[in-house]
Amino acid sequence: MAELTRTEMTRTEMTLRDAVTRGIAQEMRRDESVVFLGEDVASAGGVFKATPGLLAEFGPRRVRDTPISEQAIVGAAAGAAMTGLRPIAEIMFSDFLAVCWDIVANQIAKTRYMTGGQVTFPLVIRTANGGGLRFGAQHSQSVENWAMAVPGLKVVAPSTAADAVGLLAAAVRDPDPVLFFEHKALYPVRFEVPDGELVDELGTAKIVREGRDCTILALAAMVPKALVAADELAASVGIDAMVVDVRSLVPLDTRTICEAVARTGMVVTVEENPRLCGWGAEVVSLLTEEIWADLDGPPIRITTPHVPLPSAAELEDATIPSATRIVEAVRKALT
């Protein structure tokens, strides 16, 4: 059956940046209350060219260039969300979330709770996250763990173009605030994406490679690296690694994660965030509490060291986890 569906489904090749445009357009066509704002997003189509054509299709009422005012961008999204719209706000680089973190973490995340559920914030904050582009430490961080630490925020980070469309659609339709982390190193990568409307489900991880010997949990740009590492492990030392794309940090698909790790008894997290309080630490603590008996050895965390990201190519590449580092860590643990 699955085979049949797949052959029938037509697909188009597109980059992750095209997928972002497609996801936004899909939701704006469907729902008049979806509006989009950010710096350079309308006329210029975004500094990463992830939103070209939206202004032409939806007009300046719905697609709005803003001043360089991160607090006003997310604050306006919040005020609009609590009064009937479903805004998508872009923060150009995720590092800039620090500039408006008050609005995100104090206003958007807490107000529903503080008011006993009187107001809701159906909004999405999209942002270009992560390193690999030699931009230096103020334009390269992976900050999804900041968001994960704040009650009241949902946190999503796709690794493929199809997931970008489907999860973005799910985020827009979700009644709660979602921080949507797009990895800037993935923007130019090409993927096959099914045609037609795509709507995924928040809070779901995906097993993207089956394996018997260990379970590698990865997020965003670490997923393709984990897949390369898994192939290399199979080819070089016959280790059969399962790879799970975590996709959503909040809600966290603990069911899929626990089952996937229990099946192999061995867990490796691959995180681009700096070491301390990365999402992998939370996942590892959960696994040791809940499926301790199923673990055959100590969990392994592969992260960026606890440093700001350096910019020179050789330094940055040696800082962010690579397929080679994953291979070495797994080989060392299992052989």
Add this chain to the structure above:
Amino acid sequence: MTTERTETRASGPADPARRLDLYRLQVELRRFEKRAYDLFMRNLVKGTSHLSLGQEAIAAGVALAMRPDDWTFATYRGHAHTLARGAPMTPVLAELLGRENGLLGGKGGSMHLTSAEHNMMGSYAIVGAHLTLAAGAAWSAQYRESGQVAVCFFGDGATNIGAFHEALNLAAVWSLPVVFVCENNLYMEYTPIGSVTAVPRPAADRAAAYGLEPVVVDGNDADAVYDVASAALDRARRGDGPSLVEAVTYRHGGHSRADPGTYRPDEEVEAWLARDPVTAYRSRLLGEGVEEAELLAVESGVDAAVDRATEEAIEAPPPSAEAILTDVWADGGSSWRN
């Protein structure tokens, strides 16, 4: 540096029914805040509370000029703004006391009063942040062509934080239907605004930077506030964009809790107490021929309501522990996992 500005005073005699409403509302706010202070001193109001004693004319004058579907955004000094939009006294007082029948079920407290059913969209306790939210609500009104206006109250201190300037600029360039009302009570917590601000009028002197008229109003005169607010609301509804109103006033007490406000010179305090907005308004009404009996009836009615609310709040139980894990998410729960 001084700027040309519109000094606004009350226009001629107004509709008598509205004036009585303005009086009643100011008395309500006054007596409620006094009761809140008493209950704080009796250790029944925990945590903190920021009263609007002395600033009632602003809350009353603006609220009565608003349409029921207009939105209010306020600060932690928000009891008056919440009551002024029509939230009943009992849940407001009960929230200060942390009771189950509190306006927010005990989850927000004094600084976060919100009554969405009255379009009172919240009280925010990070100085300046909510100006951006008010701009966003105004954007939604503009987008939906609903004719609604967002009104945002904030203190003089908020004019020196970035969010103020971001919100003002965005509201101006997008021509948003929002009225920003600075309640300039001359002090932040303990420091006079004049000692930390580059211009004499913290809000009005910044208006020109956003292409707006500087508007200063006597914040102790409810009629003047009503007139200025009406004009600003009309302007917003006409599609002519935001206004920035500086309402000059003074708090009778300290910044919060039991602060006696001793950092303020005695003569200054006395001069402002002599300009008490509530007693001044009472004299105005009497001077214009309103029967004192009518005013006494208003006052005793308000007193009875405050007493009733006090009883209903004190007698109510604390919230049950189940409330802790509700209402993080729109589904009513708080789960971060499946």
